[in-house]
Amino acid sequence: MVTMASMASHFRTRAMDLRCLAVVFCAVLVPSFAELQRFEHPIKSDGSLSFLVVGDWGRKGLYNQSEVAFQMGRIGERLDIDFVISTGDNFYDNGLKGVYDPAFRESFTKVYTAKSLQKQWYSVLGNHDYRGDAVAQLSPILRKIDKRWLCLRSFILDTEIVEFIFVDTTPFVDSYFVEPDHVYDWRGVEPRRTYVSHLLEDVELALRKSTAKWKIVVGHHAIRSVGHHGDTPELIKYLLPILKANNVDLYINGHDHCLEHITSLDSSIQYLTSGGGSKAWRGDIEHRDNDALKFVYDGQGFMSMKMTQTSAAFAFYDVVGKVLHKWKIPKQLHSAV
Numbered sequence: 060m061v062t063m064a065s066m067a068s069h070f071r072t073r074a075m076d077l078r079c080l081a082v083v084f085c086a087v088l089v090p091s092f093a094e095l096q097r098f099e100h101p102i103k104s105d106g107s108l109s110f111l112v113v114g115d116w117g118r119k120g121l122y123n124q125s126e127v128a129f130q131m132g133r134i135g136e137r138l139d140i141d142f143v144i145s146t147g148d149n150f151y152d153n154g155l156k157g158v159y160d161p162a163f164r165e166s167f168t169k170v171y172t173a174k175s176l177q178k179q180w181y182s183v184l185g186n187h188d189y190r191g192d193a194v195a196q197l198s199p200i201l202r203k204i205d206k207r208w209l210c211l212r213s214f215i216l217d218t219e220i221v222e223f224i225f226v227d228t229t230p231f232v233d234s235y236f237v238e239p240d241h242v243y244d245w246r247g248v249e250p251r252r253t254y255v256s257h258l259l260e261d262v263e264l265a266l267r268k269s270t271a272k273w274k275i276v277v278g279h280h281a282i283r284s285v286g287h288h289g290d291t292p293e294l295i296k297y298l299l300p301i302l303k304a305n306n307v308d309l310y311i312n313g314h315d316h317c318l319e320h321i322t323s324l325d326s327s328i329q330y331l332t333s334g335g336g337s338k339a340w341r342g343d344i345e346h347r348d349n350d351a352l353k354f355v356y357d358g359q360g361f362m363s364m365k366m367t368q369t370s371a372a373f374a375f376y377d378v379v380g381k382v383l384h385k386w387k388i389p390k391q392l393h394s395a396v
C-alpha cells in the first residue's frame with residue numbers, strides 16, 4: 060500500500076532528479092555561467108584567519124600613504140596577518156599607463172615595505188584604475204615584478220571558513236559611461252549589459268553554492284555610504300538583492316576616502332568602507348537616513364579583521380595606528396549554512 064507520505068517523498072525525489080538533470084544540461088549546453096576564477100588561501104592551524112583591508116592608496120607615498128603603510132605593517136605584525144585586501148583605486152590619478160609604469164613600484168612595492176605586508180595582496184579595480192590601462196593591472200607581468208600582487212576584475216577566494224567574492228563594480232555605474240571629462244578603458248567590459256548581467260549571475264551562483272561559514276563580498280564602490288560619493292544606486296538595485304538573498308555577512312568597499320561601518324536594518328549585512336589609504340579629509344560627511352550608521356571617520360586609515368568559525372572581529376585604525384572603532388560579530392557553531 061502506498062501512503063500519502065511516501066508518495067509525496069516519491070514526487071519530491073522525482074522533482075529533484077529532474078532538477079539535477081536540468082542543471083547538468085544547462086552546464087553542458089549553456090556555458091554562459093562561466094564560473095568565476097577561484098583561489099584558495101589556507102587558514103592558520105588554530106582555525107583563524109587575519110587580514111588587513113586598505114583602499115584608494117597609490118600616490119607614491121604622499122598624502123600620508125606611507126604613514127598608513129607603516130601602521131599597517133605594525134598591526135599586520137601583531138595580528139600575524141595572512142593576506143591584504145585592496146578595495147581598488149590602486150594607482151592615482153589615472154591607473155597605470157602600462158605594465159612597466161614605474162608607478163607600480165613607487166606606489167606599491169616601495170611603500171608597503173614592512174615584513175608583515177610581504178603577503179599575498181588580493182585587489183580589485185577602482186574607477187581611477189579604469190582611467191588608465193586597466194588590463195595592465197590584471198597582467199601576470201606585474202606578479203613577476205612583485206609576487207604579492209594579484210588583481211582581477213572578479214574572482215572567488217576560498218579560505219575554508221570564509222568565502223570571499225570580489226566583484227568588479229565600476230562597470231555598474233552609469234555616469235562613467237556618459238562622462239565627457241574622462242576616458243575609461245572598457246576593453247573586456249563592453250558590451251556592458253552582457254558583462255554586468257553575466258557578472259551578477261556568476262556572483263549569485265557562487266554565493267548560492269558556497270558552503271563556507273562566512274560570506275564576504277568585496278567591491279570598490281560602496282553600497283551604503285555617508286561619505287562624499289554616498290550610496291551607489293546601481294549596486295543597491297542589482298547587487299544588493301543577491302547579497303541579501305544569500306545571507307552575506309559583510310560587504311567591504313573603498314571609493315569614499317574614509318572609514319565607515321553601517322549595519323543593514325533588514326538583513327545580516329555589515330557595510331564596511333576602508334578607503335583611507337592616502338588622500339582623505341574631504342570634509343563632506345553627510346548623515347543620510349540609510350540603515351544604522353555605527354561609525355564614520357573622514358581621515359586616513361585602514362581596517363583589520365580576525366575571523367574564526369564563530370566570530371568576526373574587525374577594527375579601524377587611523378594614521379598613527381590608534382584604534383578608532385571595534386566590532387565583533389558572533390556566529391553560532393551549528394547554525395544552518
Ligand SMILES: *[C@@H]1O[C@H](CO)[C@@H](O)[C@H](O)[C@H]1NC(C)=O
Pocket residue numbers: 122123338339340378
Ligand atoms: C597626515 O596625518 C597627519 C596626522 O593625522 C595630519 O595632521 C595631516 O593633515 C595629514 N596629511 C594629509 C595630507 O592628509
